Amino acid sequence: MxxxxxxxxxxxxxxxxxxxxxxxxxxxxxxxxxxxxxxxxxxxxxxxxxxxxxxxxxxxxxxxxxxxxxxxxxxxxxISPSGHAHNGDVISPMIKDGFFEFEQIVQMSAEVLSELTNYTSIILGPELFETKLKQVQLITLSAHTAVAILVTNTGHVEHRSFSIPVEIKSSDLERMVNILNERLHDVPILKLQEIFNTEIAAMMKMYVEDFDRSYNYLKAAFLSDHPVKLYIGGKSNILRQPEFNDVDKIRSFFTMMDKEEEIISLLKHTDHGINVSIGKENEVDAIKDFSLITSSYQLGDGQLGTIALLGPMRMEYKKVISLLNVVSNEMTDALHMWYKNNE
Amino acid sequence: MxxxxxxxxxxxxxxxxxxxxxxxxxxxxxxxxxxxxxxxxxxxxxxxxxxxxxxxxxxxxxxxxxxxxxxxxxxxxxISPSGHAHNGDVISPMIKDGFFEFEQIVQMSAEVLSELTNYTSIILGPELFETKLKQVQLITLSAHTAVAILVTNTGHVEHRSFSIPVEIKSSDLERMVNILNERLHDVPILKLQEIFNTEIAAMMKMYVEDFDRSYNYLKAAFLSDHPVKLYIGGKSNILRQPEFNDVDKIRSFFTMMDKEEEIISLLKHTDHGINVSIGKENEVDAIKDFSLITSSYQLGDGQLGTIALLGPMRMEYKKVISLLNVVSNEMTDALHMWYKNNE
DNA sequence: ATTAGCACTCGCGGCTACTGAGTGCTAACA
DNA sequence: TGTTAGCACTCAGTAGCCGCGAGTGCTAAT
The missing domain is CATH 1.10.10.10 (Winged helix-like DNA-binding domain superfamily/Winged helix DNA-binding domain)
Known part of the structure; x- marks a missing residue:
């Protein structure tokens, strides 16, 4: 002791x-x-x-x-728990003014966070199990090309353009989209795949000719591979830290930051509240002499996303922890408002 | 001599x-x-x-x-003009398979280009003076929030979510969108602003109550600030070059790469064909000991975009030039096909 | 015009000496 | 017994020196 x-x-x-x-x-x-x-x-x-x-x-x-x-x-x-409480309102001012685009706000938050600390900030977009599909649109650009657009209740828009093989009739496409809109409205994104494979498949078989092809096309178009979006701020800000005097370190850091999946896996399984991983406590080798501080922001009951700062072990923990607290609360509040509006 | x-x-x-x-x-x-x-x-x-x-x-x-x-x-x-001709088909294989999303292809091209050369690749998305608006969609998420979606003939999707002030009637919004769709179909993106300010304004005044507010909201939602999109590949790839043994150099390089506008201004005014800027020939100070090789890819008659490689002055010019030639031609071809489909 | 030869230059890696910040330990002190 | 002063020791960092090697410029010979 x-x-x-x-x-x-x-x-x-x-x-x-x-x-x-x-x-x-x-x-x-x-x-x-x-x-x-x-x-x-x-x-x-x-x-x-x-x-x-x-x-x-x-x-x-x-x-x-x-x-x-x-x-x-x-x-x-x-660390004195209350001490050094960051004086509130870091990102709120940005939200004040009329417009209110979720992605923009998140991206700006990431940048502000990084600017304020000189570390690299990472924000994991809202997890999708609270996000529901609002509407599906299929806009044909020509006889052979189309854009599929998915809009969620959080205002997120996902789109994919694809070319339509001649074998598929446009009437079939239209019918399919109608089916999709009917069946998928308010379905959580996470359940999309499941429903696609069962209900939708069954339903479409009844109405659509040349089912197999059409189905596969739509499926590929609608199920995106990256269910969470990553916002990174100040990748180069962290170079101001004196521990980055070694070219090799820089190299390995940046090559890691290029691998989205790796970063996501870093942040995925975070408890509620603030969480600090120091050095080898981190499961990813590449940051075994970094510290990672994560916090979550929420929407209603479900956890929504993660907000994190990545810096050297020699981190200003006090400042960062209180800052992260403030920002994640602010984001939670902002999303709460948004959510209320959309319900 | x-x-x-x-x-x-x-x-x-x-x-x-x-x-x-x-x-x-x-x-x-x-x-x-x-x-x-x-x-x-x-x-x-x-x-x-x-x-x-x-x-x-x-x-x-x-x-x-x-x-x-x-x-x-x-x-x-x-440089022997024909010599070392890169054996064709760098990105074509990616396009072969059914799906065909423009942005994905460009992003992948950027990465491939960088991987092949160990330099940093920059691709400037299609310039918009050939890009036309295909369709406008307004999807309301709730009484007070909506997403505006613009789809262009190239399959590009632009979206903005915004909150709707209570003063605006949803019937007005609907009417406005109808007007927009009617008037803006096939209008080049670049002329959007102009038409907005004249025709649309006039037209809407006739049909829509509380014109001023609604108008401003829509206008802000529809005119995006970044008319060109930037795709960067292998920012960290370039670290493999031996000239990057100096931490300061790395720092200044990365801080430059964070400034989109600066990069865009670098590439904006490029002639047709291949163009090489060596060292101080570059107008931006931060890359005064780099070389920048640019090429353009085209669609129909109009120049569409720029594709560039940024590396040390000690660059493999032969290889890079022929590679860039091949890739820009491939992209031109791909876009040509796309264009033909959409006409 | 070309080349061999030679003296000279300079970066670089290795060696040494010196300095200064810091430690561990011991012995003295309150 | 806990605290402190003192001292010998360690080690990174820096500066200076030396010798090596790659390379040059110049001159004189071919």
Missing amino acids: LTERQLLILQVIVDDFIESAHPVGSRAISKKEDIPYSAATIRNEMADLEEQGYLEKTHSSSGRVPSEKGYRYYVDHL | LTERQLLILQVIVDDFIESAHPVGSRAISKKEDIPYSAATIRNEMADLEEQGYLEKTHSSSGRVPSEKGYRYYVDHL
Whole structure:
């Protein structure tokens, strides 16, 4: 167990290192305002803290640096819960004015978040199990091409253009779309695939000639592969962090950021509330010396999406956590309003 | 003027440097197959070439490196026009299979292009002066929210969700959409604004109550700010180039790539055909030691879009130029087919 | 006109010395 | 017994030096 004094010292070290990015030594600590102990005392305590795994040295005669365990303890116990509360209203102002496009707001939030922190922000769009299909449109551009448009109750629009093989009659297409609109109205997006394969298939068989082809075409057009949308802000902002002085690090970071699926998998299974993953706690290797802070924003009862900040382990946890709190609440509120309007 | 031999030597130096990224010395050149001269002779010629500004030294006793002028000459005169013709069909295979979504194809082309070259590819979406509005849809999500959807003849879909102030009657909205569909069918996107301000305004005044508000809402919803879309491939691919060993360079590159407008302005005013900008020839400071190779793809008579590769000055010009030729032709063909279908 | 030869230049990798920040430990102190 | 002063030690970082090698420019010979 840690003594009061050790806690104090750990706190000071983490704070200092977060700010300066330099290993912190005993003398520097003993000089601080609220530290009445001598450098030697500090050294003894630091040795203890290191023994217990909360601190590390970068080399045998360097100052101390927090270990992952140290950060973990700091995040769990040493952050004054209320302290440093970010003064509200980060994104609300953007929503105030009449127009209100969901995707735009999310994208802007991501950018603001990144700008405010110099980390990279990631927002996972609304999960779809609360999102329902509102309407299906098929607009033919010509005899052989058409655009299928799906609109959800959240205002999200998904579209795919495709070419129509000559074998398919336009009357059949029309009929199909009618069927779709009838059967799929207010169906949660997530259940789309299922319904497609059962009900719709059955129904269409009755009405539509040359069923097989038409069906497959529509199906492919309507079931998109990426059910969640990813918004990333300030990919390059993070380059301002001093830990990015190594070209290899940059390379591996950016190659990871190019892989959408990987990022999504990172964020997918998040609990409600704020969640911090430090270093190797992250399941993806590529960010094993990053920290990832996630929060969720909600709509009604169901969890909707995830909002996250990715930065070095040496992260301004206090600031980021309260900021993320504020923003996710703001987004929840905004969506709540939106939802109410649409019901 | 340059002698035959000087041309040969210049060519060899540029080729060699492009491949190796190391300054090339006289001895290395004299050893090559098709060089029957001694190192000393080469040295004399190199001194001449340097005097005339085609070569540079990195320091007083280093080998030679092509200067911007050297690259320029190389590109203009030393690239065998037909040589190294890239064996066709880079993206055609992707288009073959039934589905055919324009945006997907462009995005994939960008990625393929970057993967093939290890440079960053940029594709400017179709310019809109050939693109015509096909249909306008207004889908109301609820009493107070709606999605406006515009579909163009190229299959591009633009959408905006907005909230409807209580003052506006839904019957008015409906009427407006009808007017829009009637008047705007087949109108080039570029003329949208103009027509909006004259004809539509006049027409709507006659039919719609509370004209001013409704009008402004629709106008804002329908006139998007970004008339061209940007597709970027392999932003991080370019990190494999050895010139990116400097963190500052990376930083400035990525911060530039975040500014869409800047990139668009880079590519906007391109002639037909292939165009090469080397180093300071580029108007944007941030890429003053990059080369940018652009080509255009077309639809019918009008130029449609630009396709570009951004890399170090030490670029594989031969390969890139022929590759870009092939790809832009392929895209032109693809769009031509598409266009024919839609007419 | 070409080439061989030679002196010279300069970047670079390796070695050494020095400095300064920081530690661990011991012994003295309250 | 907890705290502190003192001291020897460690190590990263920097500067200076040396020698190597790749390359040049120039001169003189072919």
